[in-house]
Amino acid sequence: MLQEQTKSLNSFPNLQALCKKDEKQKQSLEKLLQHKPHVVKSLDIYAQNIEEYLKDQRKRIAYLKKREEPYYEQKPIQAYDEALIMQYNRVKAKQHYLQQSQKKISQQPSPEQPRNRTPSKYFDKNYNPLKRNEKFDIPSLQPVNVSPPKELKPIQFRYNYAMQINDPLLRQVLSTRQQWFEVPNNSFAHLQWLTQLLDFSNLSKQDVVSKRQMVNLMEFQHEWSAKSQLYNNLCSISPEHALKVLPPGFVLNFKISQWVEDLEFIQDYLITHHSQKETQQKFPFSVYVPNKGGQTYNKQISKLIQDVPKIWICKSAIGSGATILNSVDQLHQFLIQQYKDQKEYVIQKYITNPLLYDGKKFDIQINVLVNQDNQIFVSAEPTGRCCTVNYDPNSEDPFAHTKPKQAISHKGLVEFLDSQGISLQDLLTQIKTSISLIPCKLNRRQRKYCMQIFGFDYLLDDTKKIHLIGINANPIYTYAELDGAFKLTLDKIFPINNNYKSDEKSIWTCLF
Structure with a gap:
């Protein structure tokens, strides 16, 4: 079927x-x-x-x-139909010009009708060349319904860090900036907060805000933080210039071939000015002699020392290793202990008349900010550190000389200085004068996105004179100092709306 x-x-x-x-x-x-x-x-x-x-x-x-109405008038045109809007406007303009041309044709006389010729311009006294230029207004186009623009999502910036001392403080400061969030150390970050130098050539060189990379270290930070390099930079201007900032001393650098002559010169100088010359003998120091050249200014500085000190202090150029010495044997022992870890040393005059804080030796710490434009800013709130043992120049206890452990707050330091007749403003003026004499060669390659906070350590003697004893590349800072530093550096490189008060007083003052 x-x-x-x-x-x-x-x-x-x-x-x-x-x-x-x-x-x-x-x-x-x-x-x-x-x-x-x-x-x-x-x-x-x-x-x-x-x-x-x-x-x-x-x-x-x-x-x-x-349908009686055109399609474009019936349906509202969306904002993304830009080509459709332009085409619609062109059609309307063409229709208008076509109507005007048709009016002109209708007004012209027919070929059968005689033309009404106007007299020539040479005979017409009321002739005006602009008379024939017809003026007409193009009618306004029909309004287009455009949807409101969408709000762009704010850029999210990433940061990572390898700090140990100020980790909670860094998180606390960046938590006030809503667009910053933490990422692991292996991933891309706009801000890298480090403790050791990195290869700056690996950083992103793009100038787009979303691709910028900033670090908290200057590429040539050793120009300040290394005591031997700081001596050489100041002496390169003049040895007299160096003694305006630093106590008189010598540089011993085992990384250059000149260390053999420098060590022999330093031993001769210590033996010559020792109270018991006969008991002092030179010691041999057999280590590698590199081929690298270099220059030191020990002989020039020795000629400027008027009062030869009896007590010296030997410091490693980078680090906290230091010892008090007054003989060649003590220098020999210190070099044997420190040579494996450190290759650069500074032998300075020991300040035997320091101003004492409750009978203890102390130093003043003040933070200095260097931004991406090589501008220097000085903190308005210095702090201090004092030793835990009362000061005695004849004591061999290192906790009485070179190891301050007890912190002094800014308020406590200001009260102590007022009791000694020293105003905070006078102290800051001396410090700023001292810093202005130091050449700033930290950003010689003009890196755009870098900054660093340095800690300057000053010793105040009983004559109210300051002496620079060291520069720390990783100091301890307060919340106000870090937040103010970010306002001068981070917020300008990565602009965001943080709703900060414009009249808020900054803790940093620009030196130059």
Whole structure:
């Protein structure tokens, strides 16, 4: 029964509807149905699709005929359809110019009608060349419904750190800046807070805000933090200039070939000015002599020392290793202990008349900020440290001379200075004068995004004179100092809306 239905054309209503008026086509389809019924079946499906397409076209034509207003006026144009808006404006402008040209043509006389020629400009006294320039206003275009612009998401900045002392403080300060969040040390970070120098060539060199990378270290920080390098930088200007900032002393650098001559000169100088010359003997120091050249200014400084000190202090150029010495043997013992870890030393005059804090030796610590433009800012809140043992120049206890452990707050330091007749303003003036004499060669390659906070250690003697005894590359700072430093550096490199008060007084004062 099914086979009989498929052999008749009545089972394909779509083909039957197409072949109503064409008998020849109907006969050919019936023959094809007998031999290849599957082909006729596919034709029926194809005819059904054609019929649906024609119905859609008829509906569309009927819909367009009924519409009176143009498409662009019926549906509001979205903001992203800029090309559609421009095309719409061009069509309106063309229609306007076409209407104007048609008006001109309608106003012109017909060829049968004689022309009304105006007299020549040479004979017309009221001729004006601008008279024929017709002026007309282009009608204002129809307003377009534009959706309001979307608010851009704020850029999120990343930071990581390898500090140990000021880690909680760094998190606390950056938590007030909403767009900063912490990432692991191995991932990309806009701010890298480090304790050791890195390869600056690996940092991103792109100037786009989202790709900038900033570090808290200057590339040539050793120009300040290394005591031997600081001596040489000041002496390169003049040895007299160096003695205005630092106590008189000598440099012993085992990284250059001149250390053999320097060590022999220092031993001769100590033996010559020792109270018991006969008991002092030179010691041999057999270590590697490098081929690297270098220059020291020990002989020039020795000629400027007027009162030869009896007590000296030997310090490692980088680090906290130090000892009091007054003989060549003590120098020999110190070099044997420290040579494996340190290769640069400074032998300075020991200040034997320090100003005492409750009978103890103390020093003053003040933080100095150097920003990416090599500008120097000095903190307005110095602090201090004092030893735990009362001072005695004849004592051999290092906790009475070189190891201050007890911290002195800013308030406690100001009260102590007032009791000694020293105002904070006078102290800051002396410190700023001392810092201004130090050449700033920390950013010689003009790195754009770097900054660093240095800790300057000063010793105050009983004559109220300050002596620079060292510069720390990783000092301890307060919340106000770090937050103020970020306002001068980080917030300018990575601008964000932090809602800071403009009248807020900064703890940092610009030196130059």
